[in-house]
Amino acid sequence: MTPDAADAVPQVKIFGTVISTYTRIVQIACEEAGVSHAVVATAAQSPANRHPFGKVPVVEVDGLELIESVAITHYIDNAHNGGALQPADPAQRAVMDKWIAVANNYLFPLFEHGLVMPWVMHRVAGFPLERERIERALPQVSRALGYLEAELSVDGAWTSAGRFTLADVFLYPVLRGLELTPQGQAGIAQCDRLLAWLEACRARPSIAATRWESEP
Ligand SMILES: N[C@@H](CCC(=O)N[C@@H](CS)C(=O)NCC(=O)O)C(=O)O
Incomplete structure (x- = not known):
């Protein structure tokens, strides 16, 4: 620069x-x-x-x-950006909005409180790992991952527009945070479509440019 x-x-x-x-x-x-x-x-x-x-x-x-x-x-x-991240079709847009709401209302709170924060507090602040909190969250995390895996299309899209939208913009950081915890990584490793989607996102310049310093 x-x-x-x-x-x-x-x-x-x-x-x-x-x-x-x-x-x-x-x-x-x-x-x-x-x-x-x-x-x-x-x-x-x-x-x-x-x-x-x-x-x-x-x-x-x-x-x-x-x-x-x-x-x-x-x-x-x-x-x-001329609305490039939003499908013009109302039905596709509704599906995109659904995923944004799912990410914000269900996935983020579940992953953040159940796994991400316990690991951050342990790794960064040196607190004892809250294993009980993690154990309590695991069944719900596992159900959520199963739902996402079943809903993601074979070609890795969240809407039938079949391209990168605001749904991906919200879902990627939420799922990447989870993937950076040992239990999250193990859970995602069992989800072939999610793994492929995360990999495809990582190849996108906007995702690569905003990589967290803490990411391996
Ligand atoms: N609804 C807010 C959520 C923002 C949010 O939860 N941010 C987190 C950080 S990733 C936060 O502020 N956490 C601190 C706290 O809840 O005390 C938005 O969409 O911007």
């Missing part, structure tokens, strides 16, 4: 934790749209966080201050 490019003001400022599922979701949408973006490291619990419900990220774009990744990613895709 040239010194000029490094000094340039990013089009999208993402106030959030650097390694975060939702920060990455916004980063992927920015990469897909070709808009410059930068993370301003902001902890959810810090006084600097402007989110009214104490979550991250908060995003500044085009003079707007936005919260909620659904609103943020749709705005970026609509305003800066």
Whole structure:
């Protein structure tokens, strides 16, 4: 990067934790749209966080201050990417929206509380591993993976549009976080379609460009 490019003001400022599922979701949408973006490291619990419900990220774009990744990613895709990540067909779009809601309402809370946070607290903060919490979550995690495996098409698409959409933008970081835990990796290893889809996502420039530093 040239010194000029490094000094340039990013089009999208993402106030959030650097390694975060939702920060990455916004980063992927920015990469897909070709808009410059930068993370301003902001902890959810810090006084600097402007989110009214104490979550991250908060995003500044085009003079707007936005919260909620659904609103943020749709705005970026609509305003800066010609809606390329959303199928035009209403039925395909409804299926895409369903997957975004499934990722946000069911998968993220289940994976985050049941497996991801216990491992982060153990690996990063040195707390004893909460094995009981993990054991309690495993049957539900396993059911969720079975559902995803059954629903994903043979050619690795979440909608019949058969291409990368906002559903992938949301599902990839949620599933990748799970895959970075030993039990999540073992569960995903039994799901051939999910494995192939994760691999295909990793080959996409927007996913590669937003890789977490902690990823092996
Ligand atoms: N509904 C929010 C969810 C954001 C969210 O859950 N962010 C996580 C980080 S990945 C967070 O703020 N966690 C901190 C906390 O809940 O205290 C969105 O879509 O942006």
